[in-house]
Amino acid sequence: MKKLFSILLALTLALGMNAAFAESSPYAGGTGTAEDPYRIATAEQLLALSAAVNDGSAGGYYGACFVLTEDLDLAGIEWQPIGQMDLADQSNVSCMFMGVFDGQGHTISNMTFSSDYPIVGAGIFGMNLGEVKNLNAKNITVTCTDTFSNAVGAVVGYNMGMVHDVTLSGENSIAGVNCIGGIAGGNNGAVYNCSVDGTTIRVLGDNAFPEGRIVQADVAECGGLVIGGSFGGSIDNCTAKGTVIAEGNEPIALGGIAGCLEMMDTVTNCTADVTITTVKGGHAIGGLCGFGGSHSNGNIIAETEGVVTTKYPSEITNCKVTAVINAPGATHVGGLFGTGLYFYGEETAFKVSGCSVKAEITGAVTPGAVAGRSVNSVIESCEADVTLDGEALTAETGETSVMYESADQGEEEAANDAA
Template identity: 35%
Template sequence: MNGQTQSKMQLRARENPRGKKRYLALACALMLSVSMLTGCQGQQANDAASSQVQSVSEQAGGFAGGSGTAQDPWQVATAEQLNRVREQLSGHYVLTADIDLSPLGSFDPIGTFEPKSEKEEDAETPSDAAAFSGTFDGAGHKISNVAVSSKYQNGVGLFGCISGEAAELKDLTVENIVVPSSQMYVGGIVGYANGKELSGLTLTGKSSVTGHFLVGGVVGASHADIKNCKASATVILSGDNTQGAGLIVGGGEDCNVEGCEASGAVEAKGTGCYSIGGLAGCFHNSEYAKNCTADSVTITAGEKSTLIGGLAGHAGTQSGAATQITDCKATNITIQAADTASRIGGIVGGGFYLNAYSKYYPEPTAFDVVNCTASGKIDGGRFVGSVAGYVHNNAVVKDCTAQIAVNGNSNAEQIGAAYDSWKDVGAI
């Protein structure tokens, strides 16, 4: 994974206007004095009420309520209040109403991706100070009609970057979001996640996300576990030699995925694209992916693309226990690949290995696919299997069922290729 950043919106001061009093000329002096006395008391009452409203607003930090602590989160009820989240990125929030963002026009992501330092080893590690590092509870509510600003390139989505030990986003639905073509870490709900967990997130409606590197419907790049998330969208990986596209996550590294569901389309528009999956671009160095479903997903991949799967493009660990892909389904999958595309499977394309990266990955990463189901069709490509495109001697396919027509063959092998010499399939 590789990466880079943006701005903050200022709060607008809110005024509490006082109504102008109109005094009437009265013929009777007694009535005049009574009127003046009443007017003074009314003015005092208005002053007291205005002061009280201002005090509540200040205490709530400009939100509908709350104080921003984990026990008493700020309450977000309007588009204006959602914009204010950028001013307190380490705060705690709860959504108390559905919000339509269409009146705002373009929307700047909440939290930005900035490298932790200028050191090469920190280039892909986000700065917690620039990212959203608090908690945001959608409480089952919906944010709709989001047009993400086109001026951001790295860490792009409703939330651009989430990072920090306690950072968490949960129970939120996002409907009709459009993320324009960006560079890296691009997601419908989160661009880059490095926090505690993403759970109960749903992407729906006419949503589309486009980028060049690690592009996902729910999240572009994730080091945070992903649980019980759903996505129905179009994800587009654009450009040549680009990596990582999936409806739930473009690239999950050290990231476990559980109970997630995906439907829609994944398109790799370029030559030499890799790590392309219906649910995830990859489960890289992950412990497990379990109880996940990709259903009615269409995947399109161009010339010399590789590591393509109905569930995940690639999976596996470099050392230690293999990534466990268990009790997962890729049903009604359609994969349309160029004839020069390779390592294509109904569940997973294969372990990660490319000749260009052989210095860092001297052999394919290790994974086990156990008790998984696949159905649909795959047209085009080389090294194609109904379950896995390529399986190295450190990987296992076990207790799986598949009804995948591979280039018209309904009796295709579950494993497309299993070579001792994996370098034959590593070129793109």
């Protein structure tokens, strides 16, 4: 996950760039304007979009508009995600999708993509800095096994723009080592009015934590049905039903809506019906979210034009979860929320309000009905009907004493020791 932070910074610095897109069109018509969008009617034309974005020749189709005019079956097609990360120059946005793709209610089905090499952003779209909307995806399989891969999704690998009114249905299998989700693997944008059904998220890889410390990893981390890992932005009015499975030892950050929710603007009106299973151990697991919060240990106070406002970081409101969590030996487990993240010496705060959960938890160590661990955080007006190993779990928060640490914490301590 630390790698995604550096990627996010590089992209933020580069987003001010403009790019011209190619004048010639391999599509079924249109000029790329909002009034006369490029029209895509065949799988070959969708492949042409992918090729033009990925080689940089179209400048990411910055500001261009596309519409899908037919359902597309991608069975048997060697797919390449639309938009990719230039790993040699992460600030290069010309090979990322920066246009508007309107599915017009059509379906893209039977897409298969697999990778055993480093990749950031895998799905129908790889890197989205534009807008993807009104699209149905069905029977999608994405598998990325390299330990340096990030942001694996069915519809979008990594979203820094908008994804809305998108559905994922059928039988879908999305597998990766870091940030694995149904709608998007990684997110720093807006995701709303999306639904996920019939989806299995497979979190690959193993962790080992010496001396009882639990430290953020870049392997076997962040798996969720809607979003794998979200580092800002918003997730609103989304529904999800499916399974999250961690296949190795000591996975981190598993949830029904998202594996992690950091620095979020809003997370509202979402529902999840999820089964979460780990093989051995694990940390930061919740029916809604594994870990979250912002890089703050309490309220954020801001003043705009003389008006002082207080906003709690990463507030999650009006969400409803039904969960079965089988996590033998896992810690930081909650019916709704796993834990906050210990970041640069402070345990980050979160707020969960007006949410409800009905969950069955088995095998976890000292979990909470709402949160596995809560420090400087607020849980209010939440309803929980949760059992632990068949018995009613009445503790709202768990008793875990070990903090879940950021990977940067070790670097901070080393720097302090050297000073």
